[in-house]
Amino acid sequence: MKEKITLKEAVRFHGHLGPYLVLGLLAGEAALKRLNCRKFFGLEVKVRGAGEKPRSCLVDGLQLSTGATYGKGNIEKLDGKKISIAFRNRDNNKRLKISLKEELARKLEGLKGHRDSEAFAGALYRAKPQKIFNFTTGG
Ligand SMILES: [Zn+2]
Numbered sequence: 001m002k003e004k005i006t007l008k009e010a011v012r013f014h015g016h017l018g019p020y021l022v023l024g025l026l027a028g029e030a031a032l033k034r035l036n037c038r039k040f041f042g043l044e045v046k047v048r049g050a051g052e053k054p055r056s057c058l059v060d061g062l063q064l065s066t067g068a069t070y071g072k073g074n075i076e077k078l079d080g081k082k083i084s085i086a087f088r089n090r091d092n093n094k095r096l097k098i099s100l101k102e103e104l105a106r107k108l109e110g111l112k113g114h115r116d117s118e119a120f121a122g123a124l125y126r127a128k129p130q131k132i133f134n135f136t137t138g139g
Pocket residue numbers: 014016017018021054057
């Protein structure tokens with residue numbers, strides 16, 4: 001749980017490297033840390049605004065990093081225009097919401113083609129969570 005999922009592992013699971021996959025990894029890792037919750041069974045994840053590709057790739061990154069999966073039923077996709085991810089720690093009911101910073105959302109919209117997206121994804125992987133995400137906590 002302590003070690004970061006590598007890009008190689010993520011690509012092996014998902015099939016290609018893209019920014020939304022990486023965002024899912026980073027958001028999931030940040031949430032586990034901030035909510036101090038147990039990977040796999042200790043949390044619930046609700047993802048909004050990721051209905052279609054490439055945005056929906058987010059969900060695979062989240063499953064990998066949090067261990068919340070469709071098989072276990074503790075992750076679900078909901079309608080929404082903007083991407084936001086709500087996490088709940090099942091042990092203490094603490095909640096955290098993560099959304100994308102405007103600047104990042106604009107950059108994502110401006111990506112052209114596969115190569116561009118792949119390069120951006122690689123750079124994103126090394127970004128600090130507080131630089132790319134907005135965090136909202138709640139009880
Ligand atoms: Zn993808």
